[in-house]
Amino acid sequence: MEEKNILKEKITSAPRSPGVYLMKDSAQKIIYVGKANNLKSRIGSYFTGKDTRPMAPFLMSRVSDIEFITTVTGKEALILENNIIKKHRPRYNVILRDDKTYYHLTIDPAERFPRLQLVRKRVNNAALYFGPYPSGLAAKETLRFVQQVFPLRSCRNRDLQLRSRPCLEYQIGRCFAPCKGLIDEEPYRKLVENSVSFLQGRRRSLITEIKAQMEEAARNLNYEEAARLRDRIAALEHALEKQNVDWGGTKDQDVLGVYTHDDSYQLCILFVRGGKLLGSKSFAPMKMKMELAEIISSCLTQYYDDGAQISSEIIIPCHLPDEALITEWLTDKKEKKVTLTIPSRGTKNALLDMAVANARSLWESGQKKEEQKAAGMKILQEKLLLAKLPRRIECYDISNISGKHAVGSMAVFQDGEPDKSSYRRFRIKSVSESDDYAMMYEVLARRFAHNENLPDLVVVDGGKGQLNVALSVLKDLKIKVDVIGLAKEERTIFSSKGILKKKTGKSEDRVYLPRRKDSIYLKAWPYALGILQRVRDEAHRFALSYHHQLKQKNDLRSVLDDIPDIGEVRRKILLKHFGSSKQVKNATLAELQKVPGIGKELAEKIYSRLSLK
Numbered sequence: 001m002e003e004k005n006i007l008k009e010k011i012t013s014a015p016r017s018p019g020v021y022l023m024k025d026s027a028q029k030i031i032y033v034g035k036a037n038n039l040k041s042r043i044g045s046y047f048t049g050k051d052t053r054p055m056a057p058f059l060m061s062r063v064s065d066i067e068f069i070t071t072v073t074g075k076e077a078l079i080l081e082n083n084i085i086k087k088h089r090p091r092y093n094v095i096l097r098d099d100k101t102y103y104h105l106t107i108d109p110a111e112r113f114p115r116l117q118l119v120r121k122r123v124n125n126a127a128l129y130f131g132p133y134p135s136g137l138a139a140k141e142t143l144r145f146v147q148q149v150f151p152l153r154s155c156r157n158r159d160l161q162l163r164s165r166p167c168l169e170y171q172i173g174r175c176f177a178p179c180k181g182l183i184d185e186e187p188y189r190k191l192v193e194n195s196v197s198f199l200q201g202r203r204r205s206l207i208t209e210i211k212a213q214m215e216e217a218a219r220n221l222n223y224e225e226a227a228r229l230r231d232r233i234a235a236l237e238h239a240l241e242k243q244n245v246d247w248g249g250t251k252d253q254d255v256l257g258v259y260t261h262d263d264s265y266q267l268c269i270l271f272v273r274g275g276k277l278l279g280s281k282s283f284a285p286m287k288m289k290m291e292l293a294e295i296i297s298s299c300l301t302q303y304y305d306d307g308a309q310i311s312s313e314i315i316i317p318c319h320l321p322d323e324a325l326i327t328e329w330l331t332d333k334k335e336k337k338v339t340l341t342i343p344s345r346g347t348k349n350a351l352l353d354m355a356v357a358n359a360r361s362l363w364e365s366g367q368k369k370e371e372q373k374a375a376g377m378k379i380l381q382e383k384l385l386l387a388k389l390p391r392r393i394e395c396y397d398i399s400n401i402s403g404k405h406a407v408g409s410m411a412v413f414q415d416g417e418p419d420k421s422s423y424r425r426f427r428i429k430s431v432s433e434s435d436d437y438a439m440m441y442e443v444l445a446r447r448f449a450h451n452e453n454l455p456d457l458v459v460v461d462g463g464k465g466q467l468n469v470a471l472s473v474l475k476d477l478k479i480k481v482d483v484i485g486l487a488k489e490e491r492t493i494f495s496s497k498g499i500l501k502k503k504t505g506k507s508e509d510r511v512y513l514p515r516r517k518d519s520i521y522l523k524a525w526p527y528a529l530g531i532l533q534r535v536r537d538e539a540h541r542f543a544l545s546y547h548h549q550l551k552q553k554n555d556l557r558s559v560l561d562d563i564p565d566i567g568e569v570r571r572k573i574l575l576k577h578f579g580s581s582k583q584v585k586n587a588t589l590a591e592l593q594k595v596p597g598i599g600k601e602l603a604e605k606i607y608s609r610l611s612l613k
């Protein structure tokens with residue numbers, strides 16, 4: 001009752017200005033964030049029933065408290081709302097999630113001789129990013145093509161500064177060797193500009209520009225350069241021919257298609273650059289009781305606020321409640337006019353249909369995958385004689401080299417998908433020898449010392465030996481959980497006379513079960529085996545990356561140990577500043593000199609010491 005009165009009081013005293021409202025549950029957790037031009041009337045509409053959106057009564061049944069943050073303009077409210085959503089990820093807001101890892105190509109024009117790199121995340125706001133590319137392979141192919149046509153350097157900054165002579169890239173004509181001053185800054189910049197134009201999809205105008213350069217080179221009797229430009233034009237024309245989806249026009253457009261099924265929404269964005277369809281990006285499907293217009297508003301703000309390239313026209317399927325505000329915000333961000341278009345016919349409508357069709361096929365394949373995962377879990381329960389459906393699976397692995405930098409990992413799958421926030425890694429403390437069984441014992445004993453959030457199934461990477469270790473840990477701790485071992489079978493090859501020739505590389509995965517002499521194959525049930533293999537691969541990857549991290553840290557320590565002025569504190573400063581020992585090793589002299597507490601002289605010592613490595 002008390003709670004209700006406080007809530008009533010807050011609604012009555014709500015400000016009439018623009019701003020953001022934060023709805024909280026009884027545990028004071030933010031469950032929904034919204035914006036309004038007039039907070040009082042917006043909140044009032046929730047409580048008087050004037051808000052007819054399907055989610056309004058649903059929210060009202062859960063809200064216990066409301067907080068208001070006023071802003072001067074509606075645009076400020078939009079930005080603030082987006083920031084709060086990103087920070088708190090409220091349960092009932094639209095949260096845009098990538099459905100897979102996307103790759104980007106990036107180039108930092110601030111560098112003296114910029115280079116193109118393949119990255120997963122945007123980290124440098126000053127750099128230019130291209131993509132997204134749906135796979136590492138697609139991004140690498142584009143990178144390879146661009147480097148062939150526009151021979152930018154591909155080496156690290158350190159190589160650029162330290163090379164005593166050009167590398168193989170120069171010999172094979174894929175770099176003009178700025179490392180040894182064989183190309184000036186100005187022509188190199190031209191190459192950078194051309195490669196940027198190519199990646200931004202401005203291929204026709206790029207060809208026209210290079211043709212003009214070729215003619216000028218020919219006029220100046222520079223036939224070698226003219227021939228090089230001719231080859232570049234031919235390569236670009238060939239690339240243009242391969243792009244078979246041409247929508248005409250020269251505009252840059254993003255097309256946001258949504259497929260709706262009951263309360264599920266699947267989004268897909270198509271990227272049209274200079275009239276050509278250059279690619280697409282999709283997101284994880286969302287299940288919400290919201291109207292399409294609201295979903296699109298939230299998705300637009302979240303997507304473009306994360307640094308995605310904003311095209312001059314964004315095609316969407318319906319009008320938005322805050323259309324003018326979003327248009328203004330996008331225009332400010334791009335610093336050029338941006339239009340939101342809702343087409344009803346013609347080419348734009350055909351593009352929208354295509355985006356929706358893509359979204360639909362994504363949703364359908366997602367549904368199929370869900371069904372396969374459910375079937376896989378059922379088969380696992382049946383074939384491995386598990387007490388429960390293995391909704392939560394934990395898999396353990398050990399990584400070390402002769403006992404050194406020994407680590408253990410725990411990967412977690414929830415309903416057939418990785419739950420990365422639950423992963424754990426263990427630095428082995430009690431075992432110094434190369435004893436995988438003892439290490440596995442330590443890892444499992446530390447994990448299950450906390451008898452909480454128990455999995456439905458424990459998988460250990462290994463055969464009978466590892467399985468028995470796991471069983472004895474669980475027995476010692478009196479914990480009842482199903483355990484299996486997953487290991488690759490070692491194949492034995494005999495000579496024609498039946499003599500043992502060799503034990504070879506490993507082949508198929510076999511599952512080891514407690515109290516069962518022979519291992520079993522799950523080859524006939526690929527959905528089930530697939531789940532086990534994926535969780536095992538994740539545990540393996542996670543253990544290995546931690547092992548490498550420790551090893552690198554140690555390598556860096558041994559290098560820096562020889563420098564008298566570097567102690568534990570400065571080592572930590574360096575690591576904190578660069579984020580990893582790998583980044584410390586890749587740092588340029590200028591970057592090292594910028595580290596607080598390092599100074600010019602010491603930076604030089606570190607730089608030359610690392611260069612010798």
Ligand code: SF4
Nearest residue numbers: 153155166167175179
């Ligand atoms: S030739 Fe020089 S600048 Fe070019 S990639 Fe090799 S080291 Fe780098």
